[in-house]
Amino acid sequence: MRIALLSNVNVDSLVKRIDFCEVYSPDGYGIWLQEILNFDSELYKFHPQAVFVILDGEQLFPRFNRKNIMTDIEEYFSALEHVFSQRRDIFFFLNSLDFFTKQIRASDEVREEKFVEIEWYRKLIELAKKLTNVHILNLKDLVEKEGRKNFYSNKLWYLGGMKYSTKGEKLIIKEIERSIKALKGEKKKCLAIDLDNTIWGGVIGEDGIEGIELSEFKEGARYKDFQKRLKEFKNLGVILTVVSKNNEQDALDVFEKHKDMVLKRDDFALMKINWDPKSKNLIELAKELNIGIDSIVFIDDNPVERELVKKSIPEIIVPEFPKDTANLVDFAEEIYNEFFYVLRVTAEDIKKTQMYIQNAKRTALKKKYASAEDFLKDLGTKIYVWKLREEDIPRAAQLTQKTNQFNLTTKRYTETDVRNFMNDERYDVFIASVEDKFGDNGKVVLMILKKDKKRAQAEIDTFLMSCRVMGRHIEDQFIDFIEKKLKKDGMKLLIAFYYPTKKNKPVENLFERLGYTVIKNDNEGNKVYSRNLNIEEPRVFYGELIER
Amino acid sequence: MREKLLETAKQILKVNSIDLYKNRHDISEWDSLAHIQLVASIEEEFNLSIPFEEVANINCLADFLKYLEE
Numbered sequence: 001m002r003i004a005l006l007s008n009v010n011v012d013s014l015v016k017r018i019d020f021c022e023v024y025s026p027d028g029y030g031i032w033l034q035e036i037l038n039f040d041s042e043l044y045k046f047h048p049q050a051v052f053v054i055l056d057g058e059q060l061f062p063r064f065n066r067k068n069i070m071t072d073i074e075e076y077f078s079a080l081e082h083v084f085s086q087r088r089d090i091f092f093f094l095n096s097l098d099f100f101t102k103q104i105r106a107s108d109e110v111r112e113e114k115f116v117e118i119e120w121y122r123k124l125i126e127l128a129k130k131l132t133n134v135h136i137l138n139l140k141d142l143v144e145k146e147g148r149k150n151f152y153s154n155k156l157w158y159l160g161g162m163k164y165s166t167k168g169e170k171l172i173i174k175e176i177e178r179s180i181k182a183l184k185g186e187k188k189k190c191l192a193i194d195l196d197n198t199i200w201g202g203v204i205g206e207d208g209i210e211g212i213e214l215s216e217f218k219e220g221a222r223y224k225d226f227q228k229r230l231k232e233f234k235n236l237g238v239i240l241t242v243v244s245k246n247n248e249q250d251a252l253d254v255f256e257k258h259k260d261m262v263l264k265r266d267d268f269a270l271m272k273i274n275w276d277p278k279s280k281n282l283i284e285l286a287k288e289l290n291i292g293i294d295s296i297v298f299i300d301d302n303p304v305e306r307e308l309v310k311k312s313i314p315e316i317i318v319p320e321f322p323k324d325t326a327n328l329v330d331f332a333e334e335i336y337n338e339f340f341y342v343l344r345v346t347a348e349d350i351k352k353t354q355m356y357i358q359n360a361k362r363t364a365l366k367k368k369y370a371s372a373e374d375f376l377k378d379l380g381t382k383i384y385v386w387k388l389r390e391e392d393i394p395r396a397a398q399l400t401q402k403t404n405q406f407n408l409t410t411k412r413y414t415e416t417d418v419r420n421f422m423n424d425e426r427y428d429v430f431i432a433s434v435e436d437k438f439g440d441n442g443k444v445v446l447m448i449l450k451k452d453k454k455r456a457q458a459e460i461d462t463f464l465m466s467c468r469v470m471g472r473h474i475e476d477q478f479i480d481f482i483e484k485k486l487k488k489d490g491m492k493l494l495i496a497f498y499y500p501t502k503k504n505k506p507v508e509n510l511f512e513r514l515g516y517t518v519i520k521n522d523n524e525g526n527k528v529y530s531r532n533l534n535i536e537e538p539r540v541f542y543g544e545l546i547e548r
Numbered sequence: 549m550r551e552k553l554l555e556t557a558k559q560i561l562k563v564n565s566i567d568l569y570k571n572r573h574d575i576s577e578w579d580s581l582a583h584i585q586l587v588a589s590i591e592e593e594f595n596l597s598i599p600f601e602e603v604a605n606i607n608c609l610a611d612f613l614k615y616l617e618e
Contacts, residue, residue, distance in 0.1 A: 013585050155600060156584060158600065160581065
């Protein structure tokens, strides 16, 4: 990834520390605004994918006059909005302002600078809400957490015009690194937690409901506060699950009867409470949720259990548990920052656990039916298909980045890439959402088509479907719709591809099943298919497809 | 302590080896930016303060020792 770093103070030292991507930073720190405003500047010649703007309040507003500053803020933001909205191909990160003065003042004198910080922040939120390519770099939070005295360095300022201490620089860089990871969509999906001595103190099987440590205040609050943080994980799109060695009923009683339990049964997509080895439970869990085993983070206080899991499933992330349980809340934050950090929560993220629960119910229902066909017919599936719109872009990019199993070409795209496809008339991008009697699965199918009008043929650049809805023949109905649509557009031939990865084995023979002919294959398993659109393929559908 | 000093210096200057007594003007990686970074890192790493006036007088790593040993 290529990034640029702009500031109104000297950030050479900061830039020098960045070793995880290519960085551009202009010579001289007076020109940050010119570089942004002028599309011919060195900044844009560098073709950055993300631009980080880190502004120092004191330098930005050297003379203190609240009224003037408020006008300045207004002007800065309107100029920046203009540029940011024109360059939707670039992600812009702008910092929350830490604005303070070293003035010596009487105790009761009004601290005018507080109002400036708030006004800046208000504008910043507004801008980030309006433009999906603008994100907030929470510099102010970093300063507050570390303390201003440690975050800045007088000496570096006087020696070299650099504001931040070594510590401060490292914190900013961590934040940048996390943001980039989040942009790339590199995160885990599921948090599996143990129960005893992890989300409450003590062992339920021995101490009983009255005996475990869990309360609003004092000792038991360590665990209650930890639970509060974990509940927030769920709202950030992390799938919560339990893997615990216990008598199931003992553990479930705590969820139902203990008044200080923050986490409820339905916060969890799945619970594995039994005496089987945890590694076995984790493998089953991944299977039932239909997620990769390497997208699970497992938390357990017991070092022996951790070792056993690590040994038998090296792909699973098993963090050390804090030795001092007073730090459980900080531990939760570290886990989030390290493995689940997101810039913005999508509607799909919030509904995620619910969707996985619905899926578990579907699986349970399936067992009651004599045949899979009867089950599928009874599911009442509705497939809504439409051409991609601006508001679908974040989800579409997320799908390309996260879908591994049902993904024919596994091409990863950023929001910018997706937008480019959407705006390019040679391409058609279709997205579909799936509903059934258990609920809404959200947007789960994506196809990117490249059309060659002259030769009357189209290519499937990307065809993917979230694992949530796999095994329901939704792809049959979707592709049928696409084929008919292309035919109407005057296309005669459809070319498709399968590129094998470690994970997309389930769709290895998808196109064969759908009536496509292999026209080329190599010894690595790559396949090219074609299909004559004039010949209709008989297919069985179980749902209803509606074009929107 | 010397070990830690050498380690810090290697990290900042991004070099594989460094001599305690080699003059900074003979080390191309030790430019003015690196000099400031080095002073700041050593101050934070060892929790000490090098007076502003003396920063310019530091010419080799050994010059840091007197602050470390104080």
